[in-house]
Amino acid sequence: MAKISLIVNGNPVNANVDPRTLLVQFLRENLRLTGTHVGCDTSQCGACVVHLDGKAVKSCTTLAVMADGHEVKTIEGLAPDGAPLHPMQEAFREHHGLQCGFCTPGMIMTAVDLVNRKGHDLADHVIREELEGNLCRCTGYQNIVTSIAAGAKAMAKSA
């Protein structure tokens, strides 16, 4: 077993984990943060995307021990319980950027990372290229792209 200490959604977390525990397993099973999903489990679909030190990563391909000493943010950390949704979440709701919703947490975490890196005025082709690592099997992406473009603009206002 390995001792790890990290910050998850702003809160310090200490735990004893088997080194082979994936970060996504640790988040879902140990911390019960089940908003982060396991889709393909092969780092292709992006349902498991979380932020590690502020950058989007695939938590199904990251060991929990590798996050020791680092900061993790999950979909639950975007807006506190009971508070209004994060502007990107609100944009997905407003523009119907989901159908079954399974890919949505990963889509939103990827979208927020994209805005952090490339700003608030995003062309559709940039959004589509940046979604290379996030698969949606329902929507055909049209409303996801619309949601991200709108969410990016809304984030500028709320910042």
Add this chain to the structure above:
Amino acid sequence: MYEFKYHRPATVRQAANLLVKNEDAKVIAGGHTLVPVMKQRLASPPHLVDLSHIEGLDAIEMKGRSLVIGATAKHADVATSPIVGEAIPALAELAGGIGDPAVRHKGTLGGSLANNDPTADYPAAVLALGATIVTNKRRLKAEEFFQGLFTTALESDEIITKVMFPLPKKAAYVKFRNQASRYALVGVFVAKRPSDVRVAVTGAGSEGVFRATLFEEALKKRFSHKVLDGISVSPEGLNSDLHGSAEYRAHLIGVLTRRAVEAATAK
């Protein structure tokens, strides 16, 4: 995944000692190659030595006429580094086209080279640019380093520390993605260097990355895609699978080399 012990050394020397002390230990940095194969139980190292917390191992800097990139520099770091963008823009572009944004936040230069996947992008750049791979023990030329499918000259306790890229006059990388996996079905890196031209091909060769010497000789006389008219690469020794026949890959090498020469000339 099978059980293993996790180590987090603070220096390359500590990491090397851990490799000597623990037989079959494996080095990990971004983990984007090793973790998937461990999940599939294709690899089961009893010890993992994590290089990602060794300070300075991800540095990117100019040293004389060479661009030096640390082994744990992530693809996203290389893609967005103003130093790389200034020195070898083709290399920054290549790094920005690996995997997807989340993968680029974790995957490293050293990891890609040490794995020597036959469809990886970096090996083509390292071979075409004539880079030197520096380890904790020695310096290796690109052509000695790559030794076939998933095989390199690295010894079991040897760790890549950095890669030195001499600056080319012109360079470009063009890849044709596999529609499903998005890996290079064929990728061609062309570099016009002060003394010669090199054309390195990834994705196509059954023994991994290789140089298209026929194209190199023609391009050395005149660096224009026109000199490639009428010459082609033999399909012998190229991969043939459900994604494309050896003949198709040979054809793509010609097409992509032309595109890469045009792109390099346009820069």
